[in-house]
Amino acid sequence: MDKPIVDIKDPVLRIENLHVSYDGIKNSVTDVSASVKKHAITAIMGPSGCGKSTLLRAINRMHDLYPQIKTTGKIFLNGDDISSISNIVLRRKIGMVFQRPNPFPTMSIYDNVIAGYKLNGFSLKKHERDEIVEKSLTDVSLWNEVKDALNKKGTFLSGGQQQRLCIARALAFQPDVILLDEPTSALDPIATAKIEDLLLELKDKYSIVLVTHNMAQAARISNFSMFMYLGELVEYGRTKDMFTKPVDKRTEEYLTGKFG
């Protein structure tokens, strides 16, 4: 039987037969093929250890950092094979936000937003930098809260603000895709709601891939959902369809709380 996996026209990302292994023996991601829709939120769900973060980190080649990790298969960004794009260019086009807010602790709020340009050695004029910082912080609705404290350390902010700062840092490059790895799991409900609202706004301009182990969150904000189990992509479809009439038995069991 064919897997219940939705076919998406003109995708921003296309993943083909992706395998990722941490030890060369066991696959943490097994033969995943899927396409990700432009300007939508795609959620990746599944129980702990199902390979959802591993899949996400393959998309911006984060696994290159660790030579023992073996990745096979292909990923295309707007039709270009990502293995043919340099890391610097690729990561300008695919931003990433992590589970715990991780602003650079030695840098000010301003420098954190502009860090991608600064650390990569782009020389910008002051007004260009100011513009990028203001725009990125406005996009994450942090500008009004921090505009008088731009020189303060990024770590001075609250957890939720720090996470929005990290999203602003990812937005500063105007990426095509933003990858978020359980961005709200370390935040309280109010900060979580703010981030969710923010993602709903951002999807008009960016394509968002969100890893979450919070089913309710996937249901609230995502347009498409992937369900992964034991490294395998079990089911992938419109969130509404998946939550109301899941096709695979394992998806149904997960959604109804039988495991996970």
Place this chain on the structure above:
Amino acid sequence: MTDIIKTGNIRAAKNKAFAWIVAILSFITIFPIVLIISKLIINGYKQINLAFFTQVGPDTMEAMTAVSGGHVIPGGILNGIAGTLLMVLLASVMAIPLGVIIGVYLYENTTKRYAAVVRDVSDVMQGVPSIVLGLISYLWVVKHVTHGYSALAGASALGIMMLPLIIRSTEETLKMIPVSIKEAGFALGVPYHKIILRVLIPTGFSGLSTGILLAISRVIGETAPLMLTALGSRMVNLNIEQPTSAVPLLIWEFYNDPNMVDLIWSSSLFLMGFVLTLNIISKRIAAKSKK
């Protein structure tokens, strides 16, 4: 009285007894230090004056005249201070960049065989007696580079002593930085060397500088290796190829001259104060970064 209240009372009494024992033991620990410092201050403060910092040591005759007349010994330890600063500076220039680079290497390669060997060797080096390092520097630098006792040879011995301390403190400091900070840099497409230079080292700066200051304060009082390498000098010498004095060397020289006893105490007080200041500064830096 019910049982539960009884056990409660016994526990409270035990708690109190332990608190007292801890307080007494910690007092026993710090008491010798208080004694040492107060002895240094009482015996040494008389000699601490402007000349102490601006003049070189007196000769025996001058000192004898002053002591028998009940005066303060004229002169000071400028040659020692200048020599110590010169050699510590040279040793730092040699050891800090190398130590930090090796520390970064060890941090980046936890599993490589070669890294494990480097780590073990640097641990062993920490345990090598300083006089042995002095001998090595004598063989290498005194005999083959400067062809005579020199500040460079002294600095080499001190530098070799500092190296393993800086290597390990760099590695330990970097290990404490969360991986997520490093990954944040990678996610922005920042090249590896720039993440190390612009993200990791600034983030670990307080830890690195604490380690460096502690390494300096560790070698600044070293005497034995300098006897075999820098030798000593009665003059202020800033030529790195010439024999040079140092504060601990002066203390040794003063000890050998019965007329200079007072200068032993004042020089020791100075050295102790210097090391103490370095330690306090490094503690401050460490505390500040935690905020």
